[in-house]
Amino acid sequence: MTITDPLLDVSGLTKHFPIRGGFPFPRTVGAVRAVDGLDLQVAEGESLGLVGESGCGKSTTGRLITRLLEPTTGRITYAGRDITHANRRQLASVRPEIQMIFQDPYSSLNPRQTIGRIVAAPMEIHGISPAGGRERRVRELLELVGLNPEHYNRFPHEFSGGQRQRIGVARALTLSPKLIVADEPVSALDVSIQAQVVNLLQTLQRDLGIAFVFIAHDLAVVRHFSQRVAVMYLGRVVEIAHRSDLYENPRHPYTRALLSAVPEVTAEGAPPRDRIRLTGDVPSPIDPPSGCRFRTRCWKATDQCAARTPPLARIEGDATGHLTACHHPETVEKPAAAQGPATPG
Numbered sequence: 001m002t003i004t005d006p007l008l009d010v011s012g013l014t015k016h017f018p019i020r021g022g023f024p025f026p027r028t029v030g031a032v033r034a035v036d037g038l039d040l041q042v043a044e045g046e047s048l049g050l051v052g053e054s055g056c057g058k059s060t061t062g063r064l065i066t067r068l069l070e071p072t073t074g075r076i077t078y079a080g081r082d083i084t085h086a087n088r089r090q091l092a093s094v095r096p097e098i099q100m101i102f103q104d105p106y107s108s109l110n111p112r113q114t115i116g117r118i119v120a121a122p123m124e125i126h127g128i129s130p131a132g133g134r135e136r137r138v139r140e141l142l143e144l145v146g147l148n149p150e151h152y153n154r155f156p157h158e159f160s161g162g163q164r165q166r167i168g169v170a171r172a173l174t175l176s177p178k179l180i181v182a183d184e185p186v187s188a189l190d191v192s193i194q195a196q197v198v199n200l201l202q203t204l205q206r207d208l209g210i211a212f213v214f215i216a217h218d219l220a221v222v223r224h225f226s227q228r229v230a231v232m233y234l235g236r237v238v239e240i241a242h243r244s245d246l247y248e249n250p251r252h253p254y255t256r257a258l259l260s261a262v263p264e265v266t267a268e269g270a271p272p273r274d275r276i277r278l279t280g281d282v283p284s285p286i287d288p289p290s291g292c293r294f295r296t297r298c299w300k301a302t303d304q305c306a307a308r309t310p311p312l313a314r315i316e317g318d319a320t321g322h323l324t325a326c327h328h329p330e331t332v333e334k335p336a337a338a339q340g341p342a343t344p345g
């Protein structure tokens with residue numbers, strides 16, 4: 001689906017981390033292609049889930065979008081402005097609008113600062129003094145995320161894991177962002193409190209109209225939170241669709257394999273999918289396969305898949321905005337349960 005006037009528009013984005021080697025004169029001997037031709041759009045106020053196996057480039061994508069990392073090539077446009085290679089000064093006006101929530105609420109908060117100071121820090125950095133003062137704003141934010149404003153002068157170690165993540169959320173909200181990248185925001189938390197934090201983020205997204213890029217490897221959490229979902233494999237988006245289209249009618253073989261591994265995320269009442277056991281390891285991002293990166297593990301691969309990289313495109317006859325990067329996608333008509341993989345488990 002091409003979104004008219006997207007808030008965030010990412011196209012052909014790459015991030016290659018150089019590998020240094022050689023003695024006695026170190027030089028660049030290769031690169032980790034962490035993100036390698038990524039296309040993504042996010043509409044204003046939308047929640048987009050980003051899923052994929054460990055190492056596929058999700059966190060790097062999040063850091064590129066928030067410009068904590070400098071892209072190698074490609075383009076990032078935010079609210080119509082090209083910020084791909086914007087310098088510090090040029091980013092100053094955009095930074096307040098794009099915030100990040102990190103995975104680990106333990107290491108992302110300074111243990112020597114009170115939560116009042118932590119949450120006020122973005123206002124200090126950007127020299128912003130809201131009407132009513134910074135302290136009042138912080139107290140409002142603490143209340144908004146479900147914390148007691150009277151705890152303003154307490155330190156992070158006095159809070160539980162879930163409460164610390166709420167502090168991280170309050171800090172991300174300080175400057176009234178339009179886009180939040182949440183990188184595995186609940187995976188470090190006890191399962192019993194994950195739902196509370198996800199529900200908080202969902203309420204904020206709805207009530208404040210903030211767009212979210214929600215990075216997670218947990219398909220059930222992503223399904224709960226996201227309106228649309230993008231699936232990554234080896235540095236690229238291989239499929240993106242509205243939540244129900246993606247979970248109920250996956251078109252890319254990799255998405256089918258991912259979903260078949262967690263039957264509880266398939267549609268309620270739908271017959272269970274055959275388990276697809278992928279053979280072979282995920283190839284190295286230092287030397288990814290030619291053409292379709294998934295072809296070395298795909299039961300549908302043909303010569304075409306090695307020769308040509310499939311573009312992320314709409315499947316003929318589809319009107320839902322479902323995009324798939326595959327030369328041989330599943331067709332719409334076939335019920336998922338009737339499709340037989342080559343290597344059923």
Ligand SMILES: Nc1ncnc2c1ncn2[C@@H]1O[C@H](COP(=O)(O)OP(=O)(O)OP(=O)(O)O)[C@@H](O)[C@H]1O
Nearest residue numbers: 017032034053054055056057058059060061217285
């Ligand atoms: N600073 C770096 N220098 C070199 N390689 C890196 C760097 N950061 C990430 N990588 C590599 O880039 C690839 C993608 O990493 P990334 O952390 O973005 O993946 P991920 O999907 O977020 O994984 P996880 O779910 O485990 O966090 C991995 O192979 C990783 O080792």
